[in-house]
Each structure stands twice: as structure tokens, then as C-alpha cells.
Amino acid sequence: MRGYRMRRAGLACASVALLGLGTACSDNSGLGHSLIAGPADNVTELTVDSGLPDMSYYNGIFATVTVCVPDTSDCQSIDHVLVDTGSAGLRLLGSALTLSLPSVTDDNGVALAECTQFISAFLWGSLRSADLRISGEQVNHLAIQVIDGPVNTSTPVEGPPYAVPNDCTGYNAGTADDLQANGILGISNFVQDCGQHCTESPGLTSSNPGLYYACSSARTGDCQVAAVPLAQQLANPVALFSQDNNGTIIELPAVPPAGAPSMVGSLVFGIGTRDNNAVSQETVLQLDSRGTFKTQYPVDARPNLAFVDSGSNGLYFLSSALTAIPTCVGLLSAFYCPAFTLNLTAKNQDAKGLVSVNVKFSIANAISLLSGRGNFVFDDLGGPSTAPSSGGIGMSMAYFDWGLPFFFGRSVFTAIEGKSTPAGTGPFVAF
Amino acid sequence: MQRIHFGPRLFRKLLPPCAFLALLLCARPASAALGGDALSIAADQVRLAASVRILRAELYTMHELEAATGTKVREYLDSEGNVFAVSWQGPFRPNLRQLLGSYYETFLKAAGPRVSRGPLNLSLPGLVIHMSGHQRAFYGRVYIVDRVPQGLPTDEIR
Structure with missing residues (x-):
């Protein structure tokens, strides 16, 4: 994959070099120009390919993330995590995770879970705490969602996983077959996936939309809608980086008209924080x-x-x-x-x-x-x-x-x- | 085909946004779930913690519920008081089990694994489903094809 990018970059660079413009590798097929950033502390590789092995994901864009049990070196690298500018928060399939990550709990020590809404589907699963590492960036004690999928017969009584609440509606997309990926890295324009509304006490006149639940056991009906402070909600991890935390750039090369088997690009953290993420001619x-x-x-x-x-x-x-x-x-x-x-x-x-x-x-x-x-x-x-x-x-x-x-x-x-x-x-x- | 002009001229705003308790008293009973005829709109209002307004057009009545979350849900009733269409727009999706009623299972069966990652457009026998958007901005509409009043363009359901 890396070789493929280098070949493409080499071709683009050659034509630019003939013009005496140095080593910038530009592509003018878009309106803004596109430079594919090389390796740096704030750059991670993006792959556009068919998804998990034996899957046929069309136009799926993926990154590899490393998650660790908080404050330990017990870590796992997980590939094929969908990079999604349409949602906020890191969500990983439970079946892809070998680490045992601690639950995120409410003030009473009751474990939190989320019913994440997508267009017609939902993802259900418990909130866990993890240290996230991606390129040179890091977030410690990040609340992530471990996606449980449909009912698991081996569920311990105390959970997780927890039974999907009745009010968590839509198509349950929480399996590898549905996602065709190991998870979703949500890097949208928002800091949290829900925001202020989910901090409100639930009730008849509340504006709490009911995304977050507190789950006292794995039994059906034992998860109740919860008010969750912003700091415990699923968050765009980039917003929590200690640096390069104001946004991202997705940089992808142009594709031939008939398509390509795969493509490699860069995910750059930060906007205008370093030499490799400046805003120039963009609208x-x-x-x-x-x-x-x-x-x-x-x-x-x-x-x-x-x-x-x-x-x-x-x-x-x-x-x-x-x-x-x-x-x-x-x-x-x-x-x-x-x-x-x-x-x-x-x-x-x-x-x-x-x-x-x-x-x-x-x-x-x-x-x-x-x-x-x-x-x-x-x-x-x-x-x-x-x-x-x-x-x-x-x-x-x-x-x-x-x-x-x-x-x-x-x-x-x-x-x-x-x-x-x-x-x-x-x-x-x-x- | 009879054209309905979409504008205030044809709508009479019968109710100002009602407070929760006031609505229980002032809203007339109506169907709430798609295809339903038994539930009261007050039940929806309780679920959505919503204010409501009722708009009358020539071929239908529309109940618009605005939840405290900012999401608007519209329920379209025919002359017999049956809901033939529902739609929503806002930062959070409504409870689809409740809103689609007996059509929820039909939706679930058809919403399964799919090649497209984006809006859902399903033209099922007798039922049309559209959903689009992303986190913090959802849209959807679902209608029962043979219950849409004759002469009503379906894109007036929105």
C-alpha cells in the first residue's frame, strides 16, 4: 500500500519538478490543490479499499488506531477503522477488541452505554475508557463505545454487553458483516456526538434525546436513559488532543475514471498548526x-x-x-x-x-x-x-x-x- | 392532477404551540403511528415532549410535533383520521418503532446490510421509505403508497 502511494506521488512530483517548483506533489483535479502529506507526528495513513478481509466495501476510507488499557502499556492496534467526518467519537466492534477496557460509569458507579443513531441504523454498546494513540497524537482516558451488536447468548448477568433497550430503534448495524470495518473513527465538525441535550435530566418535558443509558444489569429493561456530562460523552478525539486539536485534513489522490482497487492518502491533524497543515487556496x-x-x-x-x-x-x-x-x-x-x-x-x-x-x-x-x-x-x-x-x-x-x-x-x-x-x-x- | 400550493394560504393554524398539559386537553384524538387508527397524538406528544400545531390542507391534515430536542415530526392524516405518512427533520432521529407502528418490522427487514453507505431509499410493495442525513441532522419520510390521498403529489409530504 505504501509503495503504491510512493509510485503515485513520484509521478506527480516528476511533472512538478520539471517546472522547477520543488518537491511539492500537487494534483489539480480538485478545486483546492491537494498535497499528500508525508510521514509526520500529526499524520496517519489512510487506506481506501474493500474493507475487512473478504468484504466488498466500496469507497470505504480507513485508518489504524492503537487503543490501550488506560495508564498501561497493554495496547492493541486495530486496522480498518472507518474514518467518518459525519460523526464524532471512536467506536470499536467488541469482536475486534482483545483488550479488557474499564467501563465508563455515572456518579453512582452504574455503567453507561449508548444507542448511537445513524441514518436508518443504530450502534449499541457500552462506554469504555481507553488511551488512544494515532500517529504522534494521544488522548488518555478517552470514552469510546464498544459495539455489541445483536444479543449475545453468553452475556454475563451483570453485563456488558447489555440488552438493547426497546427505545433504541432502527437497524442494528453492530456486526462485522454490516460495518465491514472494525469500527468508526468519528472526526466530525462537532466535539461530542450528542452535546448539551444529553446532559439534561431525562423526563417528560426534557430535551434529552435518549442516546445514553445507565445499565444496572444485562437484563432487558435494566438500561435507563441517562444524563451524561459532556466530558463523558463520545467525543471527536481530535478535539481532545493536546496539540493539533482544531480539526483535520483528509488528503487523497485523484482516481482514474474506471476506479482503482485501493488508494492511499493521509489524515493530517490540526489546521494551520504546522507547516504541513496550512490553509492556502481553499474555500x-x-x-x-x-x-x-x-x-x-x-x-x-x-x-x-x-x-x-x-x-x-x-x-x-x-x-x-x-x-x-x-x-x-x-x-x-x-x-x-x-x-x-x-x-x-x-x-x-x-x-x-x-x-x-x-x-x-x-x-x-x-x-x-x-x-x-x-x-x-x-x-x-x-x-x-x-x-x-x-x-x-x-x-x-x-x-x-x-x-x-x-x-x-x-x-x-x-x-x-x-x-x-x-x-x-x-x-x-x-x- | 389537482395541485396543492404549499403555502400559508391553504393552511389554517388551528393551534398555537401548546404546553404539555394544555395539549392533552386541546388536541383532538388522532392516529399517531403510521397506518394506525387507535393511538392518540397526545401519546406522541408525551414521548417527544413536544409542542404541536395542526395544519389543514385540502386533502389532508398535518400534525407537526416539535420535540424539545429540536426535531420536528410530521404526521399526515387522511380525511378519515388515519396516518398515511410521517416525516422528520432535526438533530436526533425520532423513535422509529413508535412512529412507524406496524410498518416498523417491514422497515427493519428491508433496511438490512446494503451496498450504499448514505441515504436509505426503499420502494417496497406499498411502502416508500426515505432517510438521509448524518449525526446532528437527520431527515426521513415514510408513506403508505395506496393511502396517499388521490391527487396529492408525494413530495408535498416532507
Whole structure:
């Protein structure tokens, strides 16, 4: 994998060197230029590949993390952890973890667990404390989630794992087969996955959304919704680093039109904290309180709410009815299947409408892309955000989801809420 | 096809946002879960700790509940008081078991392992499901195809 990157970098460098521009390896396929950072204390390698062995993850972006029993050298390195700018917090599959990590408990010593919400799925599992190491960065006593998945028959009475509460709803995606990864490294624009609402006492008029539970035993019904202080909630670990803690940059090379079997890039910690993470020509899009900005496609259409999300594996937007792009027939109906590759332009606008930038992207036929050529990395994989509908009234409120294809050939900055950077205070994305 | 213009003109705001106790008294009983006809909207309001407003359009009545979490849930009722569609938008997802009622299991069976990592779009026999978003920004709508009032464009359900 590393060799592959060096080869690519070598080719890019050669052309630049001919121009006498030194050793910078740039790629101009994106709007901002993209430099793939080399090894440094604040850089860890990213791999885009098919996921865990024998899996077929399309456009999955992964890193390796090291977790340790707090204050010990009892550590485990875990690969294929999905790097997700759409969520906050480190979540690891229980089945991938060999360490025995201590529970995070409430003030009464009762163990905490979480029902983490995703679009249609959830992850359930207990909160544990771990020391996290990634590149030269470290967080001690970090609250992480150990994903339990469906009921485990060998559960001890006292737990964990704990029975999934009735109010934890959606599809339980807590298995290796579903995740096709060993976990999720959530490095979104937010510090916590929940925030202030989860600190409120639960009750009839409470704004506590019920993500966190205190579990007195493994029996069904023995987990109760809990108020959890911000410091104990699942947090974007980057925000807790002692340095380089204001955000991240995901740097990925461009992908050939037909795709690639795998790709290597860099995850850089910090924005404007070192020589290798400066903001230069990038456009900064400030986000609203929900991490969204606006996208117009076509560029003169009504704006849709939008977000950039490395954990989404395609560019998901509008509907077939609105784009006139047919969806695929059969198993791949979640994707677009145009007769030939479409080169499109959308306009991205910050939440307040002060800054806008046009973005070019491509949508290829997903059946052609995914039909068994051994490629798992595509910059032109996309699909509808919502289904066709019969009328033209109103605007769909489904989001314009700039997933991983958006990241190829770019450096994408994710600035954390409340953290200052040379390009302004987060939350923002820049590219 | 009859067009409904989506705007305040066609909606009468019958209720200001009610306080919790006031709602129990002032909301008229209605179906709450998708396809349901037995539950009262007050039950939803209790679960969501929500304020509610009721909007009447030509072909349906919409109950919009805004939870204290900031998430809005809409329930669309036909002329007989049955919920033919639900939708939500906000920082947290609503309780899908409660909101989808007898359709929850149908949703679960179809939501299984999938190739796409992003929005969920399912056109099942008789049921259409859309969900999209990410942490802190969720959206969804689910409707029963053959119970959508005739002449109502489905993208008015939002």
C-alpha cells in the first residue's frame, strides 16, 4: 500500500519538478490543490479499499488506531477503522477488541452505554475508557463505545454487553458483516456526538434525546436513559488532543475514471498548526449548528441542505425525477446508472450565503463501475438522496450528501466547532 | 392532477404551540403511528415532549410535533383520521418503532446490510421509505403508497 502511494506521488512530483517548483506533489483535479502529506507526528495513513478481509466495501476510507488499557502499556492496534467526518467519537466492534477496557460509569458507579443513531441504523454498546494513540497524537482516558451488536447468548448477568433497550430503534448495524470495518473513527465538525441535550435530566418535558443509558444489569429493561456530562460523552478525539486539536485534513489522490482497487492518502491533524497543515487556496464554508451548508444543483436551482461526509460512500443528491439521471435496476438501485459518465457542476454556499464556490463532479454508471473488475475506489459513484416523486411542488428536504468521491484529488479540511484556526473559527469545511 | 400550493394560504393554524398539559386537553384524538387508527397524538406528544400545531390542507391534515430536542415530526392524516405518512427533520432521529407502528418490522427487514453507505431509499410493495442525513441532522419520510390521498403529489409530504 505504501509503495503504491510512493509510485503515485513520484509521478506527480516528476511533472512538478520539471517546472522547477520543488518537491511539492500537487494534483489539480480538485478545486483546492491537494498535497499528500508525508510521514509526520500529526499524520496517519489512510487506506481506501474493500474493507475487512473478504468484504466488498466500496469507497470505504480507513485508518489504524492503537487503543490501550488506560495508564498501561497493554495496547492493541486495530486496522480498518472507518474514518467518518459525519460523526464524532471512536467506536470499536467488541469482536475486534482483545483488550479488557474499564467501563465508563455515572456518579453512582452504574455503567453507561449508548444507542448511537445513524441514518436508518443504530450502534449499541457500552462506554469504555481507553488511551488512544494515532500517529504522534494521544488522548488518555478517552470514552469510546464498544459495539455489541445483536444479543449475545453468553452475556454475563451483570453485563456488558447489555440488552438493547426497546427505545433504541432502527437497524442494528453492530456486526462485522454490516460495518465491514472494525469500527468508526468519528472526526466530525462537532466535539461530542450528542452535546448539551444529553446532559439534561431525562423526563417528560426534557430535551434529552435518549442516546445514553445507565445499565444496572444485562437484563432487558435494566438500561435507563441517562444524563451524561459532556466530558463523558463520545467525543471527536481530535478535539481532545493536546496539540493539533482544531480539526483535520483528509488528503487523497485523484482516481482514474474506471476506479482503482485501493488508494492511499493521509489524515493530517490540526489546521494551520504546522507547516504541513496550512490553509492556502481553499474555500472556507462555515456550517450551521447542524453541520450543514447549502448546495445548488444545477447551479441555478433552489438550494438544498448539504454536508460533506467521508463516511458516505457516494455522492447522494436529489432524485431521478429532478436530475433526470436514471437509477440502477436491481440490487444497486441506491445508485445512479446514466448511459454514459456525466460531468456536472454544483454550487456550494456557506450556511449564511456569504461564500460560494462551484464544484465539478462526475456520475458514472454504477453497474459498470461495480461489476466485478476488482475496483473498490471510485470518484464518480453516486445516487439519489430521495426517490422520484410525482410532482414539482416544494423542495425535497433530503440532504445533498458529498460523500467520499468528493475527497479524491482534494484536501478537505474539517474544522471543529468552537476551535480557532487561521481560516476562522469552526465549524467549517474547506477544500 | 389537482395541485396543492404549499403555502400559508391553504393552511389554517388551528393551534398555537401548546404546553404539555394544555395539549392533552386541546388536541383532538388522532392516529399517531403510521397506518394506525387507535393511538392518540397526545401519546406522541408525551414521548417527544413536544409542542404541536395542526395544519389543514385540502386533502389532508398535518400534525407537526416539535420535540424539545429540536426535531420536528410530521404526521399526515387522511380525511378519515388515519396516518398515511410521517416525516422528520432535526438533530436526533425520532423513535422509529413508535412512529412507524406496524410498518416498523417491514422497515427493519428491508433496511438490512446494503451496498450504499448514505441515504436509505426503499420502494417496497406499498411502502416508500426515505432517510438521509448524518449525526446532528437527520431527515426521513415514510408513506403508505395506496393511502396517499388521490391527487396529492408525494413530495408535498416532507
